[in-house]
Amino acid sequence: MRSASDAIRLAARVFIAAVCMIVPQSAKAADSADLRNTVVTPVLDAEIPPGKNLIYCAAFQPAWEELRQNLKASLPEAPTAVRALDRSLVGKPDLPEDACVALGGLAGDLPDKIRAGVRKKFGAAAPPLDDLATTLAAYALLQKTVQFPQEFALHDKPLNFSAGAVQFPAAAFGFAPDTGGDLLREKLRAQVGLVDSNPETGQFVVRLQSRSPDDEIILARITPEKSLLQTIEAVSVRIAKGQPAPLAAGDTLAIPQIGLDIRHVFTEISRYVGTLTGRPGLAVQQIHFTLGEKSIAVKSETQILAAAAPRRLVFDQPFLLWLRKTGSRYPYLAIWVGHPEILRAAGGPPKAAPQKPAAPTPSTKPTQSTPAPPAKPGLDGKALVEARCADCHALSKVYSAKYNSAEWTATVKRMVSKGAKLNAAERKAVVDYLSSR
Numbered sequence: 001m002r003s004a005s006d007a008i009r010l011a012a013r014v015f016i017a018a019v020c021m022i023v024p025q026s027a028k029a030a031d032s033a034d035l036r037n038t039v040v041t042p043v044l045d046a047e048i049p050p051g052k053n054l055i056y057c058a059a060f061q062p063a064w065e066e067l068r069q070n071l072k073a074s075l076p077e078a079p080t081a082v083r084a085l086d087r088s089l090v091g092k093p094d095l096p097e098d099a100c101v102a103l104g105g106l107a108g109d110l111p112d113k114i115r116a117g118v119r120k121k122f123g124a125a126a127p128p129l130d131d132l133a134t135t136l137a138a139y140a141l142l143q144k145t146v147q148f149p150q151e152f153a154l155h156d157k158p159l160n161f162s163a164g165a166v167q168f169p170a171a172a173f174g175f176a177p178d179t180g181g182d183l184l185r186e187k188l189r190a191q192v193g194l195v196d197s198n199p200e201t202g203q204f205v206v207r208l209q210s211r212s213p214d215d216e217i218i219l220a221r222i223t224p225e226k227s228l229l230q231t232i233e234a235v236s237v238r239i240a241k242g243q244p245a246p247l248a249a250g251d252t253l254a255i256p257q258i259g260l261d262i263r264h265v266f267t268e269i270s271r272y273v274g275t276l277t278g279r280p281g282l283a284v285q286q287i288h289f290t291l292g293e294k295s296i297a298v299k300s301e302t303q304i305l306a307a308a309a310p311r312r313l314v315f316d317q318p319f320l321l322w323l324r325k326t327g328s329r330y331p332y333l334a335i336w337v338g339h340p341e342i343l344r345a346a347g348g349p350p351k352a353a354p355q356k357p358a359a360p361t362p363s364t365k366p367t368q369s370t371p372a373p374p375a376k377p378g379l380d381g382k383a384l385v386e387a388r389c390a391d392c393h394a395l396s397k398v399y400s401a402k403y404n405s406a407e408w409t410a411t412v413k414r415m416v417s418k419g420a421k422l423n424a425a426e427r428k429a430v431v432d433y434l435s436s437r
């Protein structure tokens, strides 16, 4: 499968297929749930959703591999998204070496490891880890700017981008027969190669030259295949077979500008990390991408985290206690608590403990920690919050928010759009409980 692996090598570089619709420039730091027509995939072998954008950045894969290496346990049955990651054809060798770091490890030293790794590679400070205290985590950052030798011209008139029934006046760059002087036009033409074109179908593939010889930039206005991977392979075949032609005076190039800032939580993978660690997991990728007249820039950050288990420091077995003068070797008071006779009974006034600590109800047993309250039957808002809202973040995130009923309705709706599993009645119970706290 020479052509497939070549295709993937290309894809791991900056590769844009014009089958993707553009995201209006107003899209700013959007949560992926808010970009309804944009899907983020951690693997190339994903179906292209008709009439939508599909975004892939290989920076998820190395973070996942780091995590895998740090997981020693035998793994339970993985969901589809995880199996797809595990058999992904793209690996670290496909990533631009100067532009990517991937690190994984255990909580204790990971933040320092990440800071050091990012500084070494990019000379810049690492962004903060998400606010989960982590026991197990992986991190990857891919950052690359590829500049055009000569800055393209901005078109005065918008480019009318149409995808199916959708029309959009996009800001565009490139050149036209009336751009600048002869010399400028010639320079601009020289940095564009028409790799393949079919005047009958109106399909064409263009390669843009950049200042970075290790990165290939391809734009292909074509009909997509079923999946992104198949589409990339089809374009690779066109490139291999096509008759490259230089552009001529009078030719026009117009490429819409893209501005994308998206944060995507991979719900299925988050849950799987949760099952592996027994703690809420979070797998999230933040992708910043721009395509403009000067350059293409991508910054993509992946974090895979599992919340640290809250520690239970319960002295429910014999223990030692001492009081010691600082600097002394021996304490002036030491007690080994090996029998409950000196403990004070719960629930009653202080008194000499009974010979046999008769415990009429479990709650008066001082040697036992309080059991977790059982989930009540029916629609218990509190139980629902505890069961459904801690998959992706700590419950403290929920409890620290002080909202009224309308605000909770909106927030819970947003959480459902992110993947929280609640039906209408459960949503209401959760909102009622949270707004009555």
Ligand code: HEC
Binding pocket: 031, 265, 267, 385, 388, 389, 390, 391, 392, 393, 397, 398, 401, 411, 412, 414, 415, 418, 419, 420, 421, 422, 430
């Ligand atoms: C599928 C993952 C997921 C689940 C399940 C989930 N959340 Fe969230 N939640 C997020 C993410 C991601 C953020 C941060 C981004 C944001 O605020 O939109 C967040 C942020 C929040 C915030 C802080 C932001 C704000 O608007 O105040 C609150 C509060 C919150 N969630 C409440 C809940 C509640 C209540 C539930 C259960 C009904 C829940 N979450 C379940 C993913 C989830």
